[in-house]
Amino acid sequence: MEKYAEQIHRCFRCGWCKFTSDYLDxxxxxxxxxxFDTFSTSGRLWLTYAWLRGELEWSEHLxxxxxxxxxxxxxxxxxxxxxxxxxxxxxxxARSDMVEKGKIPPRVAHFFEAIxxxxxxxxxxxxxxxxxxxxTKRYEPGDEYLFYVGCLGSYDENAQKMAMSLAELLxxxxxxxxxxxxxxxxxxNEVYMLGEIGLFQVLAETNSQKFKELSVKKIVTLSPHAYNxxxxxxxxxxxxxxxxxxxQLLYDLIKKKKVKLSQNKAKVTYQDPCFLGxxxxxxxxxxxxxxxxxxxxLVEMERNREDSFCCGGGSGNxxxxxxxxxxxxxxxxxxxxxxxxxxxxxxxxxxxxxxxFVDAIKAENLDAKLTxxxxxxxxxxxxxxx
Amino acid sequence: xxxxxxxxxxxVGKNYVSNQKEERYFYGRDPGLMSxxxxxxxxxxxxxxxxxxxxxxxxxxxxxxxxxxxGLALTGLVIPLxxxxxxxxxxxxxxxxxxxxxxYVIVExxxxxxxxxxxxxxxxxxxxxxxxxxxPIATVVANAVIHGQGRLTQxxxxxxxxxTGLEVVLPTGEICRxxxxxxxxxxxxxxxxxxxxSGLFLGWLGTTGVITKMGLKLYPRxxxxxVEVFVTDKEDLVPDILFKxxxxxxxxxxxxxxxxxPPMFRENHHVTILITGDSEEExxxxxxxxxxxxxxxxxxxxGGFMWVMPDAKPxxxxxxxxxxxxxxDVRKGGGFEYSGPIVLAEDYPECSRKLxxxxxxxxxxxxxxxxxxxxxxxxxxxxxxTFNRADLDEMDRVRKALHEVxxxxxxxxxxxxxxxxxxQKMMMERMxxxxxxxxxxxxxxxxxxGIMNPRNWEVG
Numbered sequence: 001m002e003k004y005a006e007q008i009h010r011c012f013r014c015g016w017c018k019f020t021s022d023y024l025d026x027x028x029x030x031x032x033x034x035x036f037d038t039f040s041t042s043g044r045l046w047l048t049y050a051w052l053r054g055e056l057e058w059s060e061h062l063x064x065x066x067x068x069x070x071x072x073x074x075x076x077x078x079x080x081x082x083x084x085x086x087x088x089x090x091x092x093x094a095r096s097d098m099v100e101k102g103k104i105p106p107r108v109a110h111f112f113e114a115i116x117x118x119x120x121x122x123x124x125x126x127x128x129x130x131x132x133x134x135x136t137k138r139y140e141p142g143d144e145y146l147f148y149v150g151c152l153g154s155y156d157e158n159a160q161k162m163a164m165s166l167a168e169l170l171x172x173x174x175x176x177x178x179x180x181x182x183x184x185x186x187x188x189n190e191v192y193m194l195g196e197i198g199l200f201q202v203l204a205e206t207n208s209q210k211f212k213e214l215s216v217k218k219i220v221t222l223s224p225h226a227y228n229x230x231x232x233x234x235x236x237x238x239x240x241x242x243x244x245x246x247x248q249l250l251y252d253l254i255k256k257k258k259v260k261l262s263q264n265k266a267k268v269t270y271q272d273p274c275f276l277g278x279x280x281x282x283x284x285x286x287x288x289x290x291x292x293x294x295x296x297x298l299v300e301m302e303r304n305r306e307d308s309f310c311c312g313g314g315s316g317n318x319x320x321x322x323x324x325x326x327x328x329x330x331x332x333x334x335x336x337x338x339x340x341x342x343x344x345x346x347x348x349x350x351x352x353x354x355x356x357f358v359d360a361i362k363a364e365n366l367d368a369k370l371t372x373x374x375x376x377x378x379x380x381x382x383x384x385x386x
Numbered sequence: 387x388x389x390x391x392x393x394x395x396x397x398v399g400k401n402y403v404s405n406q407k408e409e410r411y412f413y414g415r416d417p418g419l420m421s422x423x424x425x426x427x428x429x430x431x432x433x434x435x436x437x438x439x440x441x442x443x444x445x446x447x448x449x450x451x452x453x454x455x456x457g458l459a460l461t462g463l464v465i466p467l468x469x470x471x472x473x474x475x476x477x478x479x480x481x482x483x484x485x486x487x488x489x490y491v492i493v494e495x496x497x498x499x500x501x502x503x504x505x506x507x508x509x510x511x512x513x514x515x516x517x518x519x520x521x522p523i524a525t526v527v528a529n530a531v532i533h534g535q536g537r538l539t540q541x542x543x544x545x546x547x548x549x550t551g552l553e554v555v556l557p558t559g560e561i562c563r564x565x566x567x568x569x570x571x572x573x574x575x576x577x578x579x580x581x582x583x584s585g586l587f588l589g590w591l592g593t594t595g596v597i598t599k600m601g602l603k604l605y606p607r608x609x610x611x612x613v614e615v616f617v618t619d620k621e622d623l624v625p626d627i628l629f630k631x632x633x634x635x636x637x638x639x640x641x642x643x644x645x646x647x648p649p650m651f652r653e654n655h656h657v658t659i660l661i662t663g664d665s666e667e668e669x670x671x672x673x674x675x676x677x678x679x680x681x682x683x684x685x686x687x688x689g690g691f692m693w694v695m696p697d698a699k700p701x702x703x704x705x706x707x708x709x710x711x712x713x714x715d716v717r718k719g720g721g722f723e724y725s726g727p728i729v730l731a732e733d734y735p736e737c738s739r740k741l742x743x744x745x746x747x748x749x750x751x752x753x754x755x756x757x758x759x760x761x762x763x764x765x766x767x768x769x770x771x772t773f774n775r776a777d778l779d780e781m782d783r784v785r786k787a788l789h790e791v792x793x794x795x796x797x798x799x800x801x802x803x804x805x806x807x808x809x810q811k812m813m814m815e816r817m818x819x820x821x822x823x824x825x826x827x828x829x830x831x832x833x834x835x836g837i838m839n840p841r842n843w844e845v846g
Contacts (some may be wrong), residue, residue, distance in 0.1 A: 007718075009719070009775040010715055010718055010719065010775070011720055012417050012711060012714035012720050013417050014417070014458070014521040014711040014714065015456060015458070016521055016523075016708070016711065018523055019500055019522055019523070022504050022507075023498070023501055023504045023522040024504040034401070035402070035430055035474075035476065035477055036409055036412075036428065036430070036474070037412055037413070038408050038412045043412055046415075047412065050411055055411070056407065056408065056411055057407075059406070061407075061408055065408060080711050081711070081714070082715055083715065083718075326401065
């Protein structure tokens with residue numbers, strides 16, 4: 001990331017990054033939303049280069065262009081150049097420069113303040129972090145898994161239901177696990193993506209230390225965002241534990257018949273979360289879970305797997321929502337994609353996707369036709385024991 | 387100016403107008419080497435009627451309008467040299483109709499090449515269009531307006547030759563239909579048997595109106611595609627090779643490339659021959675015809691077919707051509723530009739020597755990229771030089787090399803393709819005076835206030 005300033009001029013602004021791999025549709029969420037070339041990856045890189053060279057002064061508009069990127073990695077997937085893998089690092093590097101100079105949009109500043117002050121971006125009390133848990137046991141050394149719930153899972157009404165379903169399923173399967181409750185802190189994935197590297201380091205070090213003190217060996221996360229940062233970035237902070245996204249664990253439990261499923265008739269389409277799919281190449285487990293449930297017909301949206309279209313919630317936009325407004329906001333585009341499949345259920349595996357789609361379905365007046373359900377909720381409803 | 391902004395907002399809505407410095411910065415540049423010049427406004431209309439209102443407003447206020455597609459010509463054609471409004475057409479991107487039996491499509495002014503390819507593959511798998519090697523965000527209309535070339539150019543000519551009708555907003559605001567669509571619901575002919583008025587707009591680089599709809603010929607999509615690469619180290623033989631290849635009428639597309647890196651390619655001239663067929667039998671027959679046509683060069687040991695590893699074939703067969711964009715990052719510098727004069731095939735040897743000579747003179751990395759147009763009626767010889775965007779000296783050397791190419795091409799008897807403003811001037815200086823006068827009359831008639839993409843094709 002440190003060297004981004006010496007590399008960023010390499011973008012040719014050829015525009016491959018705007019599409020899916022078959023050019024069927026525009027797949028960069030912020031470009032799809034705003035349509036000015038400035039809001040595409042090449043726009044950001046060229047403007048950042050101009051800013052670094054002093055050809056452009058900082059402005060709030062420039063910062064909004066930079067921060068409207070959801071870091072969904074579609075550009076990384078589609079860019080044909082040798083530097084493709086570095087693009088997100090460049091975006092984060094540019095944001096980091098803006099953070100250091102104190103030049104960030106107010107909504108981003110509020111996001112950081114909330115994390116710093118409350119340990120979550122919603123500015124809700126730390127003491128209430130485990131309020132959803134309803135008897136779920138606290139993690140103790142010796143438990144096999146620490147269930148890391150994350151900020152949305154802890155506080156957001158819809159994401160809390162995901163956490164509850166998962167906890168119930170783990171109990172049903174006899175998994176030894178516990179949560180941290182009010183002692184849990186933000187994972188920092190969004191903080192990192194937004195370029196507040198200092199705050200991220202504090203969060204990563206604090207969390208890693210806490211996990212070490214509790215002799216945590218395995219973590220299962222509700223959120224792909226937490227999974228991503230704990231798996232890929234925390235090891236740099238001395239963390240030494242295995243990390244799983246819950247769909248990996250759940251699929252394993254289903255395979256071992258520790259979770260037994262019965263008929264559940266539904267036509268389901270599945271949204272690949274960016275931090276599970278493009279970031280960590282986990283595409284199959286969520287689908288296999290759904291396909292394991294008798295009666296469920298899994299239908300794919302045209303854009304799926306590597307070509308999946310982001311819900312628009314990445315990089316903290318599930319709170320800041322810099323891409324909101326109008327029918328081209330990514331979450332609204334995506335629920336229309338889901339509806340076009342004929343599915344009655346839009347399955348998610350990410351609290352951010354859940355939050356974004358619940359609102360989008362209302363905005364699209366699809367409430368009566370399409371329901372957003374987390375995979376853990378669908379599995380829970382399909383339990384043979386019910 | 388703020389009145390103008392408000393007027394534009396009234397037409398397209400505030401989300402689709404910008405006078406902010408970030409949009410002005412970005413839309414004031416293209417990926418090539420031309421000097422920047424910023425617009426005052428960037429506007430993104432959604433309908434022909436919105437385009438019409440914008441143009442009428444601009445004409446009334448005498449403010450320049452520059453229609454923009456993908457902005458990938460590299461020669462500064464959408465840089466607003468006198469400021470004004472850049473009209474980003476990419477929101478007008480619907481594919482309106484495919485007439486499968488008459489094999490044409492009607493697209494809106496901002497439909498992308500990638501979007502059309504994908505749409506046809508999905509909905510009309512027996513049809514294809516002549517997709518250029520440009521990135522998929524390039525637009526179908528802009529490609530035709532610059533007389534672009536594509537995968538079917540060897541068979542059917544410039545992509546602009548495939549146009550079957552236009553809807554154009556004139557600089558004075560009228561909406562004209564050009565071709566059969568002016569009297570019929572069908573878009574099968576852009577002129578014949580009537581006067582062909584499409585020539586008032588194609589090749590004019592957006593200086594005579596804004597094309598909001600275009601009809602385009604589609605062609606059969608064969609089930610199988612394959613590639614052969616014929617290699618010779620004797621550039622003087624290339625024109626004959628092309629003549630013989632095109633005589634077979636068995637080939638989809640012919641490209642020639644020469645480059646010094648990696649070293650195995652040095653001093654060789656690679657003729658990429660793309661072949662299609664509906665069956666293996668058809669493909670083998672075409673291959674045999676092609677091999678027979680070139681057998682004499684194999685016998686004389688002047689050339690031979692290169693074995694293309696199966697893993698390497700997708701690189702040749704892909705559409706659009708990803709490897710062309712990658713050339714910009716050969717030196718990890720984010721830039722390349724090419725001058726692509728249209729010359730006779732017999733000029734190939736001199737062009738390839740000039741390409742290498744200028745690379746040595748200016749210390750540049752080069753690639754020669756050639757596409758055969760028609761049955762060897764002419765070729766586009768791309769003199770491509772890569773540069774590091776952070777190295778101003780190298781960028782200047784590329785400019786100088788391309789300027790020499792421009793002069794050389796005219797001396798050879800060629801014409802410039804998608805010419806820079808300077809190259810347009812060079813051509814107009816050599817143009818027959820009465821022809822130039824006719825261009826001036828046409829321009830003056832269509833655009834009396836000179837608002838459309840000013841400084842391009844500016845006569846006198």
